[in-house]
Amino acid sequence: MNEYLWNLDLSNNNLSGTINTTFSIGNYLTIISLHGNKLMGKVPRSLINCKHLRLLDLGKDELNDTFPNWLGDLPDLQILNLRSNKLHGPIKSSGNRDLFVQLHIMDLSSKGFSGNLAESFFENFQAMKIIVKSAGIPQYIFDQFSGYYDNYLMTITTKGQDHDSVPILTSNMIIDLSKNKFEGHIPNIIGDLVGLRTLNLSHNVLEGHIPASLQNLSVLESLDLSSNKISGEIPPQLASLTFLAVLNLSHNHLVGCIPKGKHFDTFENSSYQGNDGLRGFPPSRDCGGDDMVPQATIPVDLDQEEEDSIPMISWQAVFMGYGCGLVIGLSIIYIMLSTQYPTWFSRMVVKLEYRITTRMKKHKKRY
Structure with missing residues (x-):
């Protein structure tokens, strides 16, 4: 591998077989994208030699491996995309508190990850604990390398939709763990990741309550917890999230009244459907003193x-x-x-x- 190579982008080339490339010590690779091929096998351990790596995109391949937790030792890694592979097993966290400290985007949406979501895993995400101001001229993660190549474009899922070929802003803080088999409770420590803009934990088997600590995510724009087994009430503190544009809590076991005020008054029934115990606006059952009292009707002359x-x-x-x-x-x-x-x-x-x-x-x- 050429030691002066900065950007390796072989995405969407119908490549097959295993990744048998050996990444040498001392390389200057900043971006590696093998997205959208038919690559199989394991994530190559020699990637640990890419000490300058900031983006690793192995999404939409056919890799069959457990979660490569050792990638967290890459000191500058900001974007990790492993979505839509055959990766499986639990996401284990070692005792090392310096894993994934610079991570901005983690996309592990797949079909095979399982086990509990450990609090120690999210505790390492130091960069997500800072709110990045987005006012003024937009800043992109790879602007300082624009003399060597254009800003890298990738597919990200935010606000419930896939967005293709978008530049990555420094303010993009995304965790997408959807479409897996994660179980247990949603860790309270996620509320410490105050820089998060998108949190997607949908289509898992998570249970317990929605942690009230999510109220600390003051710049959160999209929250998707749909298709789980989450119970209890919707924390009224979530009504304070003024930037929240997309909310999906459908198909859980939620009960009680839907919070009122601010953006919660703009969400449609689709945000809450499949929760028979919920009532209040916008679902048809009122949130008055008697749960079964029908809404008043206007007499007709x-x-x-x-x-x-x-x-x-x-x-x-x-x-x-x-x-x-x-x-x-x-x-x-x-x-x-x-x-x-x-x-x-x-x-x-x-x-x-x-x-x-x-x-x-x-x-x-x-x-």
């Missing part, structure tokens, strides 16, 4: 209702009569012209037109 319905019926009758008269009139025209009685027919048409006009004027004055 029958006289007013009948009066309002008369014009509609009358106008329908008028148009029906007008249509029938038109057909009959055309028939008479044909008969009269064929029998050569134009003078008599002309007088009849004038008289008929006068009657129709008079009736329509009377009807209009009445209503």
Whole structure:
């Protein structure tokens, strides 16, 4: 491997087989992307020699391995994408508190990871514990290397949608562990990752309550905890998340009242569906004192209702009569012209037109 190579991007090239490249000690690789191929086997251990590596994208391949926890020893690694592979097993955390300290984005959405989410694992994410200001001119993670290559573009999932070919802002803080088999409780320590913009733990088997510590994620824009076994009430403190634009808590075992105020008043029923114990706006069951008391209805004045319905019926009758008269009139025209009685027919048409006009004027004055 050329020691002066900075960027290795072989994504979407239909490559197959195993990754048999040996990454030598002392290389200057900053980006490695083998995304969207058919590569199999294990994540090569020689990646540990890439001490300058900032982005590793092995997503959408067919790698079959356990979680490469040793990648956390790379001191500058900011983006780790292992989504949509055949990786499996628990995500174990060693006693080393210096793992993944610079991580901004971790995407492990797959189908095979399992076990509990250890608090010690998230405790290492030091960079996510700082809120990065996004005001002013946007700053991208790879701007300082723009003299060697353009800003790296990748696919990220945020606010419930996949976004292709987007540059990575320094403010992008994303954890996506969706579509796995993680179980146990959601760690309270996630509330310490105050720089998070997107948190996706959907489609797992997580249980317990939603930790109230999530209220500390003051810049969180997207929270997806759907399709788990989470129970209890929605913490009312979450209503203080003013940047929250996407919320999905559907298909859990949540109960109680939905918090009110700020962005919570804008979320649709789809954010809460599949939780039979939830009530309050926007679901149809009110959150009053009696859970089963139906919402008040406004009495209807029958006289007013009948009066309002008369014009509609009358106008329908008028148009029906007008249509029938038109057909009959055309028939008479044909008969009269064929029998050569134009003078008599002309007088009849004038008289008929006068009657129709008079009736329509009377009807209009009445209503």
